[in-house]
Amino acid sequence: MVTLAVVLGGIGSLVAWYLSNEGYLPGDAMVRSWSAQKDRAGEAGTADDNWVVGDVAVRSKDDAVTGYGIAAGQDGKKLWEYVPPGRGEICGTAEHAGTGAVLVARGAAGGDVAGLPGAGCTTILALDAKDGRELWKEEAKPAKDAFGDAVPGSAPTLDARGDLAVVAQDRRRPEPDAQGNPVRQNGKSDDVTLRGLDLRTGKLRWTAELPDRCGPQSVSMGEKRVFAVLSCDAGGRDEREVSELTVAAFDRATGALAWNAPIDDRRPLDPKTAVGIESVDPLVLSVGAAPDNPATSNPSASEAGVFVPFDANGRPGPVIDASRDKGVINAGDRMQTAVAGDRLYALSGYWQKGNHDIVVAFDLKTGEQVWSEEMDNPAPALAVLDGRVTVLNEWSTQAEAITTVVELDPDDGEELDERHFRDEVPGPVGGMYAHDGRLITASQGGGAPFTAYERW
Template sequence: MPKQEDSPRDGDGVLLDSVPEHIKNPSEPDPGEPGGSAPEEAAGGPLSRARQRAGVGAARAGAAIRRGASRGAGALGSAGRAMRSAVPASRRGRAILLGGTAVVVAGAVVGGLALQAHLRDDRLRAAPGGVLTLAGAPSEAWQVDLGDAVQPRIVPLGHVAAITVDGQVLGLDPATGEELWTVEVLEPDAVADGAGLRCGPSRLTVGSVAVRTATPSDPLVCVTEGTAPEVVVIDAGGDAERRTLEPGDGDAPAGAGAAPVHAPLPDGGLAVLARDQTPLDVGDARVVEDDDGIAVLKGRVESAPGLTVRVEDAATGEVRWGPRTVAFDPDLEGTSCLVWGDDGPELDVLGELTWSADERRISAAACGISASLGTADGTPAPGADQRDGALVPWATDDPELDGAFVPEWEDTRDVLVRTADMTVTLTEKGQVTAYDTETGDRRWTSGVLGKDAAAVAGSAVFGAYTDGRSAMLVIDGPSTGGEGQLRLVGLDLDTGETVWDVAQDEPYAQIASVSGHLVQVNGTGVAGLATGE
């Protein structure tokens, strides 16, 4: 396999992609000054199957850095007081002292800037959609060929890019593509018979395309499908444990139509969704076609099984909460009770659930059922795109940033990016608009979706990522007038100006940010995207 590129690290092993070279190495000339030169990139080694543990978590590293910063500030203050009380009287003595003071002050400035860079990198690693840098147009940094693998998927596992492929989970370093470990969840014969995996939380999608990077799992929970059901729990070092799930695990009554749904959660949890024991009585409900050939539901379903939801520990089966019951509601409107069979439209009361589950919410819908429960405790939760009435951004540069409230004048479809002082939205008309988070004043509007933006607003943007200074939007090429099947577009957050627009020939599969690095599924496997200058 090709050699991989290593990213620069400091003495603690922390990536310093956002630190200028003249700050990391103050004795060297600034590359931007006369006589300066850009550092050469070190070549990495070949792919390795050596099992490695993930690095220290961002939260602990950030806490340690903050404690160190506090102690450093105190020491500098004491040193300053001591120097003021011992200023030499002679001119030469003062000159020598001032020279030494300049060195101390310069060192403090360099240390402070490096500290800020550390903290910024930690925030970006932990933030949804956070990328260490978007200073340059994306280019392929590494590639792992997965052969004829069918629909590999990227699931962040701590600081590891976990790749689900053909019954296996591969752990890759997102910066270099180095293979850290492999866990075989399914036997090759089971995969050949159609068995598959569902690993990690499911997020909001446009059609079948995920628009948000899933919250990093710790550990990663996988459920087998199309075979004897098992749950497999994998930690960031590649260690795994299994538990068999009973095929009828749950409260589904006879004839309910489907086995329970087992939905992995990012914190080692497993949501179990099943029908309750309420008897089915379709009453006088029936499907008819009007004069225009449109199928409609007439009459009323008297009763039908509702839905039970519980969350348990995936490794042990211990129940965390539940079950919570969502009763069947015959007055819910919609077409989920209608299906098209061989002979035309039919009534289907016990059809399959449409569901999603992540760190915030477990949602499910079917004929007469609409459920939205908070993942933490099962209490009723707001709509799929909201948290406490605010829209949840696709990407932020700080994990502490939460939902964004949009101005009343903003006809908002989604919040794409949020920073401390700016919110970037996608409007119903297909405009990408930025406004001041505090005042609501509009800052800029971009027509990056092209002249037919309003028609494609709901399906043309597949993802958003940010480093706090720029945003990268993943956009459908053909529907927005761009070249190629996919566009990766960089926007300057200060001005809204398009700073780069990269066309890719392959249609969109998946792009995820893992520990501050972009990883992409492509036609031959998985690739890392470099976005530095």
């Protein structure tokens, strides 16, 4: 009898383990609620963007912007689709939620004119998030030089939050310096602009006065301020000796400049350095290496780069190194970091007979690691949802099928829940959202653009 009980217990454990890992054990599973209609064949892009506006999930690719209903009963239904006329392409998007509107930029095929990158991305328009109808449109002609030829210029950088849209543009023409490297030269006053518009009407609210010889490279909007990474040239009223990247804050209501601070407070940051805005409330930047100089002009930045937080007055906080004792945080990849409160959460990946990931939490005020939690399997995506650090896990260290979701306590990293997907999550994952108790994942590339899951 004892032997039989042991055998039956072993069989029961194996059955429970199998049911759990396959998502068939109640209280331990994630069940698919719905999947949005698959993309048309051949439509998959390499730079898909996605975000949620109210009850609409938006997918933007180079050939179309599409809205999917995620409210109760809509089940990912395609509500509308905007396709640029002719052979135009989507060349810019505002990925933050606005008040029921979607802000995009469109231009010529490839976003260029006569092979010049950015020169043809000149039309900005707002679409109603519910039905995709055009609310307003702003068109401009490609910038030209004294001879009437189109010149290269960056595509506009967009953001939207609440009822405000922000459009940043730097169309200064690059000129070679003494070493033959391209350097942006100050041009006409309208070559560099940062404007605030009414998101629903397109009416101009303010035009920011940018620092001398500086142009916006990226922009992101917080609750009270608009933040922009600026590329500033040497010379000008401030007698800047070298060109560098800075970060500036502008008043959200008026566009007035609050402050403009060096990203590295010890020495100028090379304008070729990759800088991303990880968070705006609080402001956190990811600073990588210049493409042709891994050491960069910032000696504190390794090839992996660093994270730099700023306080409300533009003072940089302790730097957090992306290269860890075990693993590297790759801020250049999607879904690798998340900021909530005064914490930065990140995935630190390393190779050891397969891919492995560690979830690490940092205190932004001190720069110190607060806790770390190693995942049993690779973790391709992380987000903070409903007050929990939510991490997707793959099936094994050498397989890319996403089969598990793990939720961690943001305070100490303690595991609060682990559930297994009955159906594999379409990947690669480019976004995760919590909506009406469901987990919604966004897939980059082909297949279903959005899929919703619920606990079972």
